[in-house]
Amino acid sequence: MISPRLVRCLAWTGSALPGLLILGRWQVGLLGVVPTEALLHQTGRLALFFLMASLAVGFLHFLSGWNPIVAARRPLGVWCFLYALAHLLIWLILDQGHPAFAWAEARMMRHVQLGLAAFLLLAPLALSSSDRALRWLTHPVWRRLHLLVWPAAALALGHAWAVSRFENPRVMVMAALLVMLAMSRIGWTLAHRLRNTR
Amino acid sequence: LLPRAVAAGRFSTDEPVTDPAVATGYCNFFEFGPAKDDPPQLAHAMRTDPWSVAVSGEVERPGNLPLETLLSFPQEDRIYRLRCVEAWSMVIPWTGFPLSALLDLVQPTAAARYVEFETLFAPDQMPNQRTNALDWPYREALRLDEAMHPLTILATGMYGEPLPNQNGAPLRLVVPWKYGFKSIKSIVAIRLLRERPVGSWQARAPREYGFFANVNPDVRHPRWHQATERRLQDGGRIRTEMFNGYGDEVAHLYSGMDLNEHY
Known part of the structure; x- marks a missing residue:
């Protein structure tokens, strides 16, 4: 019998693995001749992957009716934020190297603005991810606040689209997935309300 | 085929030269794939011997130039900055000869205005050409005057060795004041033309890749803010210079032109 606790444990540790793998490959020189770029791209892809994965949890729960899967959502979401934070810091420190350069890019480049906006929307979600924060905010407020994950995902995909050149098809698949998840969520909420008003 | 005696070249920069492992391991050569390590992994399949360059169009002496003929031109070293449109740069010691030497040999007609170059087409050796x-x-x-400029060379080697396949063996263009994609690799054909042709990148995204593609910190690319560049591998981020720092030599080629429009 798989308990929610086991699902949570697996999600926490499993989500850390790709990051550890990147760190290890970096340390032994397996990230190619320009490791900064590999670090930047790989952490960005991971953040996007975990963002989509955390959104997919609700959908999979709805499809399967298997309750323990819900326990995976918080670890996936927190790790999405951690990978996004790593992505931002790598860009700031290793890629730009100087606040003035970063500021100039942020002021002028659409993809930087989209990425920063996505990050700013994710930050309060990560900060309010603890049980204590949930109690303090109360459940209805917390739920409303966490709807921000949807615009954050749209912005993150916009960012990925703007920086990609030959990966556009992959971004489009993810965008289609996001639309599908959002529609199913809306449909499910509407159906739920209809049932409750009857 | 190693180029023969090499003279110390004009125009060389004394900036620190990029580690050859980086220059030969981080390559844009889309015929082998879009990733930077696709060319180093796959380019060994390209056959560069025998090799010749077909010269045609508005020239008095069209025909096939065998590589041996081109290697017999006086070769010199040129340590150039290379600025990629993707906002990274390297400093590479090339070996080669001025393109003008080849053009002098084939004699463009009075009607010739542009010089077009073409890379090898061999999908059996270059997997991404199947896409x-x-x-x-x-x-x-x-433009013909750009092609005749003494900074413009056809490179046959780098770091004192023949060109590695992933860097455009056996013969590539190097135009140091323009973004790297202008410096076409593994050239098999040169055509002298009356009308301005459209390059492969320009055809794919005309708003992003202009015909001139002069390095210009003031003209933004949609994905790359061009005011700065990363000097690989560890020179950090530096400001980008107009014409990649070769303005004294080439700015006159564009006098009177609006370089925001003719990017």
């Missing part, structure tokens, strides 16, 4: 990532074969072009 339509770009309009193959890869083509690039220069």
Whole structure:
């Protein structure tokens, strides 16, 4: 019998693995001749992957009716934020190297603005991810606040689209997935309300 | 085929030279794939011997120039900055000869205005040519005065060795004041033209890749803010210079032109 606790444990540790793998490959020189770029791209892809994965949890729960899967959502979401934070810091420190350069890019480049906006929307979600924060905010407020994950995902995909050149098809698949998840969520909420008003 | 005696070249920079492992391991050569390590992994399949360059169009002496003929031109070292449109740069010691030497040999007619170059088309050796990532074969072009400029060379080697396949063996263009994609690799054909042709990148995204593609910190690319560049591998981020720092030599070529429009 798989308990929610086991699902949570697996999600926490499993989500850390790709990051550890990147760190290890970096340390032994397996990230190619320009490791900064590999670090930047790989952490960005991971953040996007975990963002989509955390959104997919609700959908999979709805499809399967298997309750323990819900326990995976918080670890996936927190790790999405951690990978996004790593992505931002790598860009700031290793890629730009100087606040003035970063500021100039942020002021002028659409993809930087989209990425920063996505990050700013994710930050309060990560900060309010603890049980204590949930109690303090109360459940209805917390739920409303966490709807921000949807615009954050749209912005993150916009960012990925703007920086990609030959990966556009992959971004489009993810965008289609996001639309599908959002529609199913809306449909499910509407159906739920209809049932409750009857 | 190693180029013969090499003279110390004009125009060389004394900036620190990029580690050859980086220059030969981080390559844009889309015929082999879009990733930077695709060319180093796959380019060994390209056959560069025998090799010749077909010269045609508005020239008095069209025909096939065998590589041996080109290697018999006086070769010199040129340590140039290379600025990629993707906002990274390297400093590479090339070996080669001025393109003008080849053009003098084939004698452009009075009607010739542009020089177009073409990369090898061999999908059996270049796997990405089986996709339509770009309009193959890869083509690039220069205005005739740009092509005749003494900074413009055809490189046959780098770091004192023959060109590695992933860097455009056995013969590539190097135009140091323009973004790297203008410096077309593994050239098999040169055409002298009356009308300005469209390059492969320009055809794919005309708003992003202009015909001139002069390094210009004031003209933004949609994905790359061009005011700064990363000097690989560890020179950090530096400000980008107009014409990649070769303005004294080439700015006069564009006098009177609006370089925001003719990017």
